[in-house]
Every structure is written in structure tokens, then in C-alpha cells.
Amino acid sequence: MFEQQKKSYTVQEIKRKLEQYCVYQDRCHKEVEQKMRDYQLIPEAREQILLSLLQDNFLNEERFAKSFARGKFRIKNWGKQRIIRELKFKDISAYNIKTALKEIDETAYIETIYRITQNRNSVITESNHYKRKKKLIDFLLRKGFENDLIYKVVEEVVT
Incomplete structure (x- = not known):
């Protein structure tokens, strides 16, 4: 029938889209990398955008881990073990997990x-x-x- 043609974006347009994606809610590297895979970017463009997001502080793993831990505890009443498991699943470093757990009183x-x-x-x-x-x-x-x-x-x- 009809083949849907994927809209192609420039690297700058994708970068802007990812910045908005990160501004809306704190994201981890894994989520942003998945989003870039959805856009089917070449590896060089992926690295360039990731570096830019890190430098401009749109992407901050420690900030993500802290807000994730606070939110899941406050809103969903998750315990520390569940939070740790979910953060590990999102490939968050052990140091950032430990820092995030300090957010829970x-x-x-x-x-x-x-x-x-x-x-x-x-x-x-x-x-x-x-x-x-x-x-x-x-x-x-x-x-x-x-x-x-x-x-x-x-x-x-x-x-």
C-alpha cells in the first residue's frame, strides 16, 4: 500500500529535539542513546550530539539519579532495593546510585x-x-x- 517515508532531520534539528527531550524531564544516557537510535544517526553525529548535551548540562547522570530516586520514593513509595535495581537497569554508575540514595530521608x-x-x-x-x-x-x-x-x-x- 502506502510506504511511510521517514522524515529526515539535520544534526542541528535532532540536537534541538533532544535538548527539548532532556529539558522536559531528566533523562539518563541510555534513554537519550535510544532516542538517537530511533533517529538512525551515524555514530559521529551521535557522539557530537551526546558531547554537546553533556557540555550544556542537558544530560547529567547524577542529577537524573537523584531526581529518579526522590520521585519514585515520594510518588510510588518504592524502597531502596527497587530504586537501586531500576537505576542499574538504566546503566547508572554505582557512585551515582549511592549519591541518589542519600536523597531519601x-x-x-x-x-x-x-x-x-x-x-x-x-x-x-x-x-x-x-x-x-x-x-x-x-x-x-x-x-x-x-x-x-x-x-x-x-x-x-x-x-
């Missing part, structure tokens, strides 16, 4: 795990004490909290 972290455990406990209809605990533990593990913290909180909440 320890008291807020503890308050959050207690709050979501109590909320979840009130929703679970299971009457068997052990099955209820298991469901809570599984839920908190999926959220990415640490094992020792989970067991401590579940013991206190489920009585």
Missing part, C-alpha cells in the same frame, strides 16, 4: 514503610495470621524494601 523512609504496611494490612481480607503476614511481606518485597526492615515492621503491624 531516613525518617521519611521508615514512616513510609509503616504507613503502606498499615494501609495494605487493612485491605487484606485474609483471616489466617500467617497467610496475612506472607501477603504483606510479598507486597513490601515487590515495593523494594529491605528484608530485615520488612520483617520488623510486619511483626509490629500484624498482631
Whole structure:
């Protein structure tokens, strides 16, 4: 039938598009490189644009890791393990992951795990004490909290 013709862009146009992509929301290198692959750029142009984005501070891995950790904790109530796993998946360096985790306030972290455990406990209809605990533990593990913290909180909440 009809073959869709891909619109071709100049390197400057793509650079501007990627700058807007990075301004809209902090991005990691992996996301920007994927976007460049979508535009089917030659390697030289890719390097030139990436270098330009880094120099003009549109692309900053540390800033991305910090805002990612803050956002996922505050909005989605993720635990540190889940945040670490997701950042590793996005190829963020160990140093930046460690820096990002410092963005999470320890008291807020503890308050959050207690709050979501109590909320979840009130929703679970299971009457068997052990099955209820298991469901809570599984839920908190999926959220990415640490094992020792989970067991401590579940013991206190489920009585």
C-alpha cells in the first residue's frame, strides 16, 4: 500500500529535539542513546550530539539519579532495593546510585514503610495470621524494601 517515508532531520534539528527531550524531564544516557537510535544517526553525529548535551548540562547522570530516586520514593513509595535495581537497569554508575540514595530521608523512609504496611494490612481480607503476614511481606518485597526492615515492621503491624 502506502510506504511511510521517514522524515529526515539535520544534526542541528535532532540536537534541538533532544535538548527539548532532556529539558522536559531528566533523562539518563541510555534513554537519550535510544532516542538517537530511533533517529538512525551515524555514530559521529551521535557522539557530537551526546558531547554537546553533556557540555550544556542537558544530560547529567547524577542529577537524573537523584531526581529518579526522590520521585519514585515520594510518588510510588518504592524502597531502596527497587530504586537501586531500576537505576542499574538504566546503566547508572554505582557512585551515582549511592549519591541518589542519600536523597531519601531516613525518617521519611521508615514512616513510609509503616504507613503502606498499615494501609495494605487493612485491605487484606485474609483471616489466617500467617497467610496475612506472607501477603504483606510479598507486597513490601515487590515495593523494594529491605528484608530485615520488612520483617520488623510486619511483626509490629500484624498482631
